Structure formats: structure tokens, C-alpha cells
Amino acid sequence: MGETGEETGADGSMVSIADYYAGKNVLITGATGFMGKVLVEKLLRSCPEVQTLYLLVRPKAGQSMQERVSDMMKCKLFDRVREDNPDFHQKIVPISSELTQPALAISPEDVERLTSCVNIIFHCAATIRFDEPLKHALQLNVIATQQLLNLAQQMHHLQAFIHISTAYANCNRRHIDEIIYPPPVEPKKLIDSLEWMEDSIVRDITPRLIGDRPNTYTYTKALAECVVQKESSKLSIGIIRPSIVGASWQEPFPGWIDNFNGPSGVFIAAGKGILRTMRANNDAVADLIPVDVVINLTLAAGWYTAVHRPKAALVYNCTTGGINPFHWGEIEHHVMSSFKRNPLEQAFRRPNANITSNYLMNQYWILVSHKFPALIYDLYLRLSGQKPQMMRIFNRLHKAIGLLEYFSRQDWEWNSENMNMLMSHLSPEDRKTFNFDVRQLNWPEYIENYCIGTKKYVLNEDMSDIPAARQHLRKLRNIRYTFNTLLLVFIWRVFIARSQMARNIWYFVVSLCFKFLSYFRASSTLTN
Numbered sequence: 001m002g003e004t005g006e007e008t009g010a011d012g013s014m015v016s017i018a019d020y021y022a023g024k025n026v027l028i029t030g031a032t033g034f035m036g037k038v039l040v041e042k043l044l045r046s047c048p049e050v051q052t053l054y055l056l057v058r059p060k061a062g063q064s065m066q067e068r069v070s071d072m073m074k075c076k077l078f079d080r081v082r083e084d085n086p087d088f089h090q091k092i093v094p095i096s097s098e099l100t101q102p103a104l105a106i107s108p109e110d111v112e113r114l115t116s117c118v119n120i121i122f123h124c125a126a127t128i129r130f131d132e133p134l135k136h137a138l139q140l141n142v143i144a145t146q147q148l149l150n151l152a153q154q155m156h157h158l159q160a161f162i163h164i165s166t167a168y169a170n171c172n173r174r175h176i177d178e179i180i181y182p183p184p185v186e187p188k189k190l191i192d193s194l195e196w197m198e199d200s201i202v203r204d205i206t207p208r209l210i211g212d213r214p215n216t217y218t219y220t221k222a223l224a225e226c227v228v229q230k231e232s233s234k235l236s237i238g239i240i241r242p243s244i245v246g247a248s249w250q251e252p253f254p255g256w257i258d259n260f261n262g263p264s265g266v267f268i269a270a271g272k273g274i275l276r277t278m279r280a281n282n283d284a285v286a287d288l289i290p291v292d293v294v295i296n297l298t299l300a301a302g303w304y305t306a307v308h309r310p311k312a313a314l315v316y317n318c319t320t321g322g323i324n325p326f327h328w329g330e331i332e333h334h335v336m337s338s339f340k341r342n343p344l345e346q347a348f349r350r351p352n353a354n355i356t357s358n359y360l361m362n363q364y365w366i367l368v369s370h371k372f373p374a375l376i377y378d379l380y381l382r383l384s385g386q387k388p389q390m391m392r393i394f395n396r397l398h399k400a401i402g403l404l405e406y407f408s409r410q411d412w413e414w415n416s417e418n419m420n421m422l423m424s425h426l427s428p429e430d431r432k433t434f435n436f437d438v439r440q441l442n443w444p445e446y447i448e449n450y451c452i453g454t455k456k457y458v459l460n461e462d463m464s465d466i467p468a469a470r471q472h473l474r475k476l477r478n479i480r481y482t483f484n485t486l487l488l489v490f491i492w493r494v495f496i497a498r499s500q501m502a503r504n505i506w507y508f509v510v511s512l513c514f515k516f517l518s519y520f521r522a523s524s525t526l527t528n
Ligand SMILES: CCCCCCCCCCCCCCCCCC(=O)SCCNC(=O)CCNC(=O)[C@H](O)C(C)(C)COP(=O)(O)OP(=O)(O)OC[C@H]1O[C@@H](n2cnc3c(N)ncnc32)[C@H](O)[C@@H]1OP(=O)(O)O
Pocket: 128, 129, 130, 131, 166, 167, 168, 243, 244, 245, 260, 261, 262, 263, 264, 265, 266, 267, 268, 269, 270, 278, 280, 328, 331, 332, 335, 336, 353, 355, 396, 399, 400, 401, 403, 404, 405, 407, 408
């Protein structure tokens, strides 16, 4: 490990976060991902004196790493940085790297360059898929982390290594402290044993290995924490554990989001009127955390780790539930009302999703509100000479929500003392610039911006089209009324009009309703 971070400025006062990053060379993995992009943007905007950002990037989908990084910098997320400094791209140096390859596939020249100048590492890259085969998740989330740590140890001027984990790495526990729990298995042993196994054998034993964790993602993230901890005597390490990372709260502008992960895909499916039911506990805490909060905390933790050099790796549970709780029932309410005010274009049905913790109820609504309409719509498509597609969409949706339900049906308690400790070390100015105080978060406002963000930045829909989208919802409502009326007439003709007994029951029910109505009217006249 290289030199220490400067604890105080020239006047003896504690250096601010921006002052600390001034002149520093920063290495970032996962910079093309959702959180990585926000990290790069914030560093450039709020720490304008930072020297160079080295981004480990792989070529992908026919694009070279240079092209990918140039595209990334054109993104709307960087508008504010571009305004402040049109030449900001000069601070960014992409380094070709495929994290699943030996030595991360970094060229010897680049290794030389990195080891001689990097001061701080932010390790964001990971596979976050819940259905990732164990071998691949292990390769990327654990082995690549180990290789990055090996590289970090060769760096002469490294002051801090910040690893992004997840608050759900230990989701097999109800209460989660800011400590690294013993691993479910010794990572090295697992790596050695899986190496010679065929993929089909690994697939068969995966459920036994992951035990009471829901997927290979949380399992390998737990193993990665242990791998990181093992190096904490040689490096100054911080581990950030965010819960469910959502759209931005304030920075660089409210509601920025660029993917379907976590709740975003659920919100969109509900806004499009496709998703009508999902298993979730109304009263369970929905531990969403805005991406800008996570990034502010990450940068502050980088500063703290470099300046204070804690003896053991410090873990920061970055969650909202214990500080400013909000529940899935409330999320459902606000998401629905937001999409009614700001509808998405070309909705399949009017947005009306309900969550329930009851398995049978959910199955009933899947049948009535998902499969039946999909069947009718596919029939319509077939009859009009088009390819049926709705059932296929629902099957994919059911697979996705099936993987998410583990997280929406229960809640966890996270201790977040280190987050509070970190906040207490910031100057009032830094507390504003790198705000991660979620007590100030106004949930209804945040959810509204989140939903608008999915519309604008994920679906690329224009806000000026909202009147047309509203008109479309009115059309859908009229179709529903017409359909219900036709169904009632059909039921009457087929079942009631043909049987005396059914007619008697029908008249009895109708007269009971009338009696109830006149009683209700009479009693309300008396009270007035
Ligand atoms: C109003 C109701 C209120 C409800 C309240 C309840 C909400 C509950 C939400 C609970 C969230 C819990 C999250 C827990 C997070 C743990 C935190 C973390 O650490 S880790 C972070 C969390 N990690 C995660 O969240 C990862 C979870 N995701 C996965 O594991 C996989 O995506 C998959 C298995 C679900 C689908 O795999 P597969 O079938 O192979 O599909 P591909 O992936 O290959 O995508 C193909 C295409 O489809 C697109 N698209 C994708 N999703 C959706 C969608 N929902 N819709 C539409 N589209 C979607 C996608 O963009 C792509 O487009 P293109 O590029 O082709 O154009």
C-alpha cells in the first residue's frame, strides 16, 4: 500500500472531499453500468480538480471500448458536466479490460501505467442478474475481485480500495450489522472445485450450494466480501452495501434511471397496464435507495478511507428502512397514481396493479387479469393476421417478478451506524455537496420523479405526448365498459334467461339492492 491521504489542509483544517480528490488518479470498474456512470459524472462535476479517471471497459456488441466511452459521455446524464467543462472527456482514459479473463486482460503497458499512478479504486463491476449460472457469477463477482485486489497491491500510491457490495449479500439473516459475516463456503475451495466440474453438474448442485440465499448473485456477492476482507491488512478498504438502488433523487437531476433492473421494470410494466398483480407484502419496508445517495456515500467513504486509513475494512450499510421507512403498499399507491397523472404511451390496459401476499389470490388475478386478456389479445392478433406476442410477454414478466418476489415479500433490518459516523465527519459544505442524509427524502415526490424518469429516460417517451396518452387511457376505459356490458348481457342470455331458478335468484338480488338503496337514502335524508 502506498502513501497516506493528507489529513489536513495547509491551514490545519480537515481537507474537504473535493480537495482530497484534487490531483488524484482514480480507477473505476463497471463505469458503463448504471451506478458507475453516476459515479463518473459526480466525480467530474463535484471534484473538478480530479486528475484522471481510468475506466476499465470491455468492447461490446460490435463497439470498441473507445466508442462505448464516447457514447456514454454523450448521454444526457453528463449535460451538467458538459456545461461546466466542455473538455471533461480529457480527464477520462479508457483501459481495455475483460474482467473474466486472467489478469483482467489488461495489457502490460496499461498495468505499468496503473500501478505507477492510481490513488483510489472504486470496484463497481459485477453481474447483477439473478439467474446467472454459478460459474459465471463466481468468475465475475469473486475471481475478478480477487484479481483486482492483486493488481491493487502492486500500486505504489494507492490510498483506498472501495468495493461495491449489496445490502442483500447476507439476506439469509433478518438483522444485518456492518460486519463481514463468515462465508457460506471458503471462496478458494469453491473456485478450485468448480474449476473441473462440467456446467451441467454445477447447475445441479447450485441450489444446495446457495442454501438459504435466493440466487447466485447474493451468494457470490457474500463470497466477494470475504475475498476483500482478506486483503484488509494490506490495503485500506471500504465496502458499500446499497439496498435496492433506484432513480436519482436530486443529482444531476431528479428521476434519472436507465435500466429495467429491480423495481424499475415492475413500475414500467404496471404503468403500461401489463402487470396487474404481484406478490408483495403491503406492510414490508421497501428499502429503495436513490442512486445519487449511494454515489455520494461512496465518494465520501473513499475520502474517509484514504484520510483515516481504518485498521479493518469498514462496511457501510447504505439503506433507508431504519431511517426513513416506506412500504411496498405505499409504493404501489404512489406508482399507480403517478402513472395515472403522467401515463405511459400505448398502454395495454389502464394502470391498475395490486400487490397481495396471498398466493392463491395472486394466482387467481394472474389467471383473470394476465392470462385471460393476453389470450384474447393474441386471438385478436391472430385474426388480424399478426403474430401473437402477449402470452410470450407475460411469460417473461412472470419469470422476472418470480425472481424479485423474494425481496418484496419480507423485510430486513440493517444497522447503519457507519453511515451516521461518516456523516458526522463531513464539513457542513460537504454534507450539502455529497448529501446522503435520507431523512430529508420525500417519498411521494421521489416516486413521482422516478416514474417520470422511467418514461423519459428508459422508454424515451416525450412529456408533450401526455395528452395523447391520456386520450388512449380514456379509449381503453370505454373498451372496458363496453366489454363488461357485453359480458353481462352474454351471462344473462346464456345462464339466467334460460332457468326459472336463476331468474328468481337474480330478481331477489336486484330487489335486495333496491331495498338497501332506498333504506340508505331514507336514513341519509333523516340525518340531514
Ligand atoms: C406498482 C407495483 C408496485 C410493486 C411493488 C413491488 C416491486 C418489487 C420490486 C422488488 C425489487 C427487488 C430488487 C432486489 C434487488 C437486490 C439488490 C441488488 O443488489 S442487485 C440489482 C438488481 N438486479 C436485478 O434487478 C436483476 C434482475 N434481472 C434479471 O435477473 C434478468 O433481467 C431477468 C432474469 C429478470 C430477465 O432475464 P431475461 O429474460 O434473459 O431478459 P434480459 O435481462 O436479457 O432482458 C431482455 C430485454 O428485456 C428488457 N427487460 C428486462 N426486464 C424487463 C422488465 N421487467 N420489463 C420490461 N423489459 C424488461 C431488457 O432491458 C432487455 O432489453 P434489450 O436489451 O434486449 O432491448
